[in-house]
Amino acid sequence: MDITDFYDTFFEEAEELLADMERYLLELDVEEPDAEQLNAIFRAAHSIKGGAGTFGFDVLQKTTHLFENLLDHTRRGELALRRDIVDTFLETKDMLHDQLDAYRNGNEPDQEAFERICRTLQQLALEEIGQDLDGGGAPAPTAAMAPEPTPVVEPEAGAATASGHLIVALLGLSDANRQLLVEELGQLGEVRDQSGDAARYEVTLETTASADDIEAVMCFIVEPEQVEVRAAGGESSTTAATDPEPPAADAPAEPASGGPAATAVTRSAPTQKPAAKSKAKGAGESTSIRVSVDKVDQIINLVGELIITQSMLDQTVGELDGVTNGSLVNGMNLLQRNARDLQEAVMSIRMIPMDFVFSRFPRVVRETSSKLGKEIELITEGESTELDKSLTERIIDPLTHLVRNSLDHGIEPPEVREAAGKPRTGKLTLSARHQGGNILIEVIDDGAGLNRDRLLAKARENGLNVADTMSDDEVWQLIFAPGFSTAREVTDVSGRGVGMDVVKRNIQGMGGHVQIMSTPGEGTTIRIVLPLTLAILDGMSIKVGDEVFILPLSAVLESLQPAREDLYAMAGDDVVLKVRDEYLPVVAVHEALDVPGARTELTETIAVIVQGEGRRYALLVDDLVGQQQVVVKNLETNYRKVPGVSAATILGDGSVALILDITGLHRLSRTKKEARRPGRAAHSLEALSDNALETSS
Structure with a gap:
């Protein structure tokens, strides 16, 4: 079996795990961190480490190994969280993303950046818990890069020691698939024995890998319910992380940590997503499949051609006598309905929720507000509203610029808000909703609003042809003029007059337009109107x-x-x-x-x-x-x-x-x-x- 056949699956799932990791990190309350969220972050790192080790992505494996150990100390309560520590975790997540992209593109990750993040994590461990992440020794890059075995865990957790034996049970697989997986297990250790039938086939494996690592790797290839791992001679059990049944809440999700993990199985976490499927469907049956976007686009193009052909036939039939050709007319009407239903069904495949876009902005708001010294609360509405995948990818950059603009120009500093009788914490709302054949995406802030006189003065200063009789709507649109900026000083957030004109041009390129509503002293709403699809x-x-x-x-x-x-x-x-x-x-x-x-x-x-x-x-x-x-x-x-x-x-x-x-x-x-x-x-x-x-x- 060529292990590279599973690269794409690993990359996609690792990308999802990193996105989940960032979301949980941003949601963490550093004063009272939620054990469930800490366990979810730990399991995300653990799953990526297991997959990276199997596919030979050494730098990614070693980075996640250090990060996983640090997260383990955190969920045990041995490392007290602070905002700067969470920032370091987010920086590590970004580094993992860069390493993943490098491997995806067939390159080796940046070695200097890798050594730097290793030193950062080791130094954090030494300062906060008094030891390095491998149980002692100096935090030198060479030590950080040395492949260390996973810390020894209790036998009931299913871990193998240096010469341990594990029983891997493969459930409900065909002979061909089973044989491929046995060959894959041979790359994780030495296969000592194998027996059983299609319903349950057991492989005895001598390996230094843990049960968790093996499960993490196997779950990139088959469904979690198709694999069981236990120590040789032990009771058959699937770890809590892959068992969605309610009784599993009584068992620790991660016995290796010794931390409070019992609640982790009560809510979907990154590595639990596949296990959320109902077991009543039977082993091996999945509720979703991964399909290349190119294949979906090809189907959409074919459906488009079908609709054109149906339109041609409809026009031809429309010229015939409806009485003598009644059955043909009825058949064409049925074809028209079926073609429309088919088109709507195919188009829905490309539709993804706006949460795909909105999930990126807690990080943007956190970092930008920190730079500006502002206190800002982000609210998202309509995350389940769906938009064509091609448009969601293209709207991210314009929306990011609008959000940063609202944070910088719209919402006032805390002391200014307080003097104006407002709460110190400003509110930024991202909302999405459908209206007819369009989707409305709004960026709403409760800041100072736009200043009409100041905008007109700046426009005249820039040589723009403006008049005092212009409507408010026209004055607000001036902010989209090339080179237009009212910022008093240039910062790394804004002030160069570059960007808003590009935002408008990009949105127009998607068949949409931008509307602005503003009330002085109360805030500004920027509305993007887009078609649901361009196909x-x-x-x-x-x-x-x-x-x-x-x-x-x-x-x-x-x-x-x-x-x-x-x-x-x-x-x-x-x-x-x-x-x-x-x-x-x-x-x-x-x-x-x-x-x-x-x-x-x-x-x-x-x-x-x-x-x-x-x-x-x-x-x-x-x-x-x-x-x-x-x-x-x-x-x-x-x-x-x-x-x-x-x-x-x-x-x-x-x-x-x-x-x-x-x-x-x-x-x-x-x-x-x-x-x-x-x-x-x-x-x-x-x-x-x-x-x-x-x-x-």
Whole structure:
């Protein structure tokens, strides 16, 4: 058996264990640490050490060995926690992550960094408990790097001594899989005997490894309930860490520690996740499988092609007589429903909870607030809200910048808050929720809010074209201008004016937009609106001349026939449409995209009211064709970037239709109008008040 076949499984599960470890470390109360959390952190390190040893990742194994021993002293109560000690643990976790990445990429970890973290851990042990982590000796790098056996534990814990024998029982495995595992056990020691059948096959192993190490390694390959390890001649037992049954709460989860571990089995911990499955399902049956993202993407692409084909057939059948071809029409209707159900089921595979994103921010808030000398409480809401995996990965960086910006500029220092009658501890809330076909992600702080006058003054200082008549929404959007910063001094957190414009650009690249709501003295809310997925879109087909375009249905608010008395001419050739006391910029699609043969008389067109980046526009089109689901094709990858267009799709008749970008279309329209008016200053419709509009009419 090629052991490298299991590398990917080890890397993925070790990544999850490290994420769990960081979460538990951040949740620890240093005054009264929870024994359950300490045991969970210890077991995460223990499992990674066991796997790393089996796969020959020596540096990772030796680092986790030292870390595991230090954690063992902590959960025994021999090492009293402080904030700086937890910071050292978090630094060690980061080092383990770097080492894991190095092995994943086929490289050796940084030796200097490895020696440094070893010295740090050894020095911490000497200062706090008066001994090094291997039971004595100097904390020199060479000593730290020397492979030491796992500390001897009591026989009932299933540990082997230098020449100990263990019985490893393999349960419910096929002959082929069983033989592969026996060969793998041979790499952990010497197989002395083996017997049994498919239901229970026992292997006698002479090894220096502990039962815990063997179980940790085996659980990267098979399910925990398929492996039992005991000392030769001892009673058959599975350790509490892999037994999810309630009675196990009476047994110590980690007898080797001698610490309070009884409560550790009452809640899911990192190495307990696989054991949480119901045993009623039978040995070997799992409730989940790991599948490559590439395979999922391939299925999604095939489903997309299926929907295009179904759309083509639907259009063809729609041209037939429904009476004489009733069964065909009914069959097509059934195919349409099944295709939509299939698409929704496949898309749900790529959806992951926002907890994947939010779990990264307790660390960010902890470290940033410490640098700034602020007291900040992080609150997360809607962690179970799901978003497409590709979007969750791309939203992390913009969201991190927004969080750091709120911590630095939004929330005041404790003494300033106290003087203003606020609690010393500020609140930062991250929330996520669904709204129609979108997901709303909000960063909310209870800080000082945005200062309108200060923003306008800074904008003028930077040479931006602003006016006192601008709405609050437009003033708040100034913070996204390139190079814009109100920070009085540059720090390692912010103040360089770099980042917020990139945040906005990245979010727009995901088909989303940013809204800002702020109240002076009360706080600021930054809302990110994103589509749930970029693969398939519910759209509205519109016709302009002989061309068909697609509007994202989530952006369409209503449509109406514009009346002449509701149209107002502005300076130059700008026009606005009055809709229920709101004046909307008019964008003629045929002018923006140079479409010939379109209607030019405004009252003969149809105005589609759409929303983009928090603002509303009136798009003038010739006809509304209908609503349909379309498969999004990246136009930039397959052709080039086109202004006013976000993507493309294939229609039922095989023709290509462009999917319009609302905000980009408005910008394109304004650019073309300005090009027709050389030498004239840019005139901002958005900066005009209602009175000015009515006067100009």
